[in-house]
Amino acid sequence: MNESTKLINTAHCPDTIGGKPLNTVNPPLFQGSTVLFECCEDMQRAQSGQYGGVTYGTDRLPTQRSFEDALRDIEGGHLCRAFQSGISAITHTLMAFTRSGDHILVCENVYGPTARFCDQVLSKFNVQSTYVPSAVGVDIVDFIRPETRVVFLESPGSNTFEIQDIPAVVEVARSRGILTVIDNTWATPLYLKPFELGVDVSIQSVTKYICGHSDVLLGAVTVGERWAEQFARYYKTLEIFAAPGDCYLALRGLKTLAVRLKRHEQSALRIAQWLETCDLVGRVMHPALPSHPQHDLWRRDFSGSSGLFAFTFKEDWPQARIAAFVDALDLFGIGFSWGGFKSLVTAGQYRRPAGSPYAGKTVIRLNIGLEDPEDLIADLKKGFAAAGAAGQSSSS
Ligand SMILES: Cc1ncc(COP(=O)(O)O)c(C=O)c1O
Structure with a gap:
C-alpha cells in the first residue's frame, strides 16, 4: 500500500x-x-x-x-x-x-x-x-x-x-x-x-x-x-x-502530510532553481539541486525533498541591505520555525568552522509554503529590487 x-x-x-x-x-x-x-x-x-x-x-x-x-x-x-x-x-x-x-x-x-x-x-x-x-x-x-x-x-x-x-x-x-x-x-x-x-x-x-x-x-x-x-x-x-x-x-x-509535502517539495525546487539563475545570489543550499555538495548522498538515501532551503548573496552586504531585501517581501512572513502552509523568511549567521563556505556569511532561509510558487518568485523579485536600490543609495 x-x-x-x-x-x-x-x-x-x-x-x-x-x-x-x-x-x-x-x-x-x-x-x-x-x-x-x-x-x-x-x-x-x-x-x-x-x-x-x-x-x-x-x-x-x-x-x-x-x-x-x-x-x-x-x-x-x-x-x-x-x-x-x-x-x-x-x-x-x-x-x-x-x-x-x-x-x-x-x-x-x-x-x-x-x-x-x-x-x-x-x-x-x-x-x-x-x-x-x-x-x-x-x-x-x-x-x-x-x-x-x-x-x-x-x-x-x-x-x-x-x-x-x-x-x-x-x-x-x-x-x-x-x-x-x-x-x-x-x-x-x-x-x-x-x-x-x-x-x-x-x-x-x-x-x-x-x-x-x-x-x-x-x-x-x-x-x-x-x-x-x-x-x-x-x-x-x-x-x-x-x-x-x-x-x-x-x-x-499526518493524514494530509503526503499531499502537502509534495506541494512544498515542488514549489521549493522551482524557487531554488530560479534563485540559481539570479545575479545577486551566491550559493543556493538545497540538497535536491545537483550543485549541492552532498547531492549524491541525498539521491542515495532520501526519496524526496521538503520546502526548507537557504541561499547566500554573492557579495557580503551590509546589514541595511539585507534588511531592505527581507522587509520588501510581502508574502514571506518574517519568523522562526517552518513546515507550515505560509512561506517564511529568516536571515542569520551560523556558527561554522573557518573552512566552511558559510562562515561569517548571512544565510537567507526560506520556508516555502503552499502559496503559488510564481507568486513567491514575484515577491522575491521585489526583495531583490529593494536590495539593489539600497545598494545604490549606500554607494552614492
Ligand atoms: C531541525 C529542528 N529540530 C527541532 C526543532 C525544534 O522543534 P520545536 O520548535 O517543536 O521545539 C526545530 C525548530 O525549529 C528544528 O528546526
Missing part, C-alpha cells in the same frame, strides 16, 4: 453508543487527568503496577497513543513517544541515553538549541559533547573515544543543509555499541527512513510538517527495538506526556 493511503487509513478509535458502532473518521479527542476504576481491587492493582490499563492522564490517553502508533508505523520503528515540543523530544532523548562520564558526538550543523542544551545542560551532568563536521561520514571514527555513547545527526541541517553519510556513520557506531540518533524533521518519515539505514532513534519536531499549520508545538521520538524498553521506562518514570489536543491536531496533520 502506498504511504499516502496508509496515512489516511491509520488510527481509528471506534466506540459504541446504544449498542451501535460510533466511528468518527478522525479518532475523538480523549482528554482527562483522573481515570476511574471499576472497583477497589483494580485501583490497588494500579498502585502496585499490576493493572495493565491506563491509570491516569499522564499514562498516555488514547489520542496520544493513536498518534504515537501512527507515527511509529510510518517511521518504521518499534516505539514512539510524544513530547511537548521538538526540542523537548531532543533533550529528553539525550538525557535518556547518557549518564555522567559519557561523551557524545554532535553534528556541527544541528539546530542551535540542541547544541546549546549539550553545552549548557548536559555538561553540568558531566556529559561532554564534541562537534563533528556537518557532512561527516566514515571520518567520524576519528572523534570516537572509549566513553562515546551517542552520535547525534541532523541531515540535512536546517540552516545550511549539509547531508551526512548516514550508513557510514551507523556502521562505525554500531560496531562499537554507540547509539545513533537523527533529527529527521526536514525529510519527515516520508522522505527518509532512518531505521532502514540502521539508525536507532528518529526525532520529529511535529510542530513542522506533520502539524503543518504553525499552530501547534509538539515533538516525537521513535525508537528501534533494541533501545525501546530503556526509552519507555525513562518516559514513564518522568511522567512526561503530550497535550491530547495537540496530539489530535498532529494525527489530523
Whole structure:
C-alpha cells in the first residue's frame, strides 16, 4: 500500500453508543487527568503496577497513543513517544541515553538549541559533547573515544543543509555499541527512513510538517527495538506526556502530510532553481539541486525533498541591505520555525568552522509554503529590487 493511503487509513478509535458502532473518521479527542476504576481491587492493582490499563492522564490517553502508533508505523520503528515540543523530544532523548562520564558526538550543523542544551545542560551532568563536521561520514571514527555513547545527526541541517553519510556513520557506531540518533524533521518519515539505514532513534519536531499549520508545538521520538524498553521506562518514570489536543491536531496533520509535502517539495525546487539563475545570489543550499555538495548522498538515501532551503548573496552586504531585501517581501512572513502552509523568511549567521563556505556569511532561509510558487518568485523579485536600490543609495 502506498504511504499516502496508509496515512489516511491509520488510527481509528471506534466506540459504541446504544449498542451501535460510533466511528468518527478522525479518532475523538480523549482528554482527562483522573481515570476511574471499576472497583477497589483494580485501583490497588494500579498502585502496585499490576493493572495493565491506563491509570491516569499522564499514562498516555488514547489520542496520544493513536498518534504515537501512527507515527511509529510510518517511521518504521518499534516505539514512539510524544513530547511537548521538538526540542523537548531532543533533550529528553539525550538525557535518556547518557549518564555522567559519557561523551557524545554532535553534528556541527544541528539546530542551535540542541547544541546549546549539550553545552549548557548536559555538561553540568558531566556529559561532554564534541562537534563533528556537518557532512561527516566514515571520518567520524576519528572523534570516537572509549566513553562515546551517542552520535547525534541532523541531515540535512536546517540552516545550511549539509547531508551526512548516514550508513557510514551507523556502521562505525554500531560496531562499537554507540547509539545513533537523527533529527529527521526536514525529510519527515516520508522522505527518509532512518531505521532502514540502521539508525536507532528518529526525532520529529511535529510542530513542522506533520502539524503543518504553525499552530501547534509538539515533538516525537521513535525508537528501534533494541533501545525501546530503556526509552519507555525513562518516559514513564518522568511522567512526561503530550497535550491530547495537540496530539489530535498532529494525527489530523499526518493524514494530509503526503499531499502537502509534495506541494512544498515542488514549489521549493522551482524557487531554488530560479534563485540559481539570479545575479545577486551566491550559493543556493538545497540538497535536491545537483550543485549541492552532498547531492549524491541525498539521491542515495532520501526519496524526496521538503520546502526548507537557504541561499547566500554573492557579495557580503551590509546589514541595511539585507534588511531592505527581507522587509520588501510581502508574502514571506518574517519568523522562526517552518513546515507550515505560509512561506517564511529568516536571515542569520551560523556558527561554522573557518573552512566552511558559510562562515561569517548571512544565510537567507526560506520556508516555502503552499502559496503559488510564481507568486513567491514575484515577491522575491521585489526583495531583490529593494536590495539593489539600497545598494545604490549606500554607494552614492
Ligand atoms: C531541525 C529542528 N529540530 C527541532 C526543532 C525544534 O522543534 P520545536 O520548535 O517543536 O521545539 C526545530 C525548530 O525549529 C528544528 O528546526
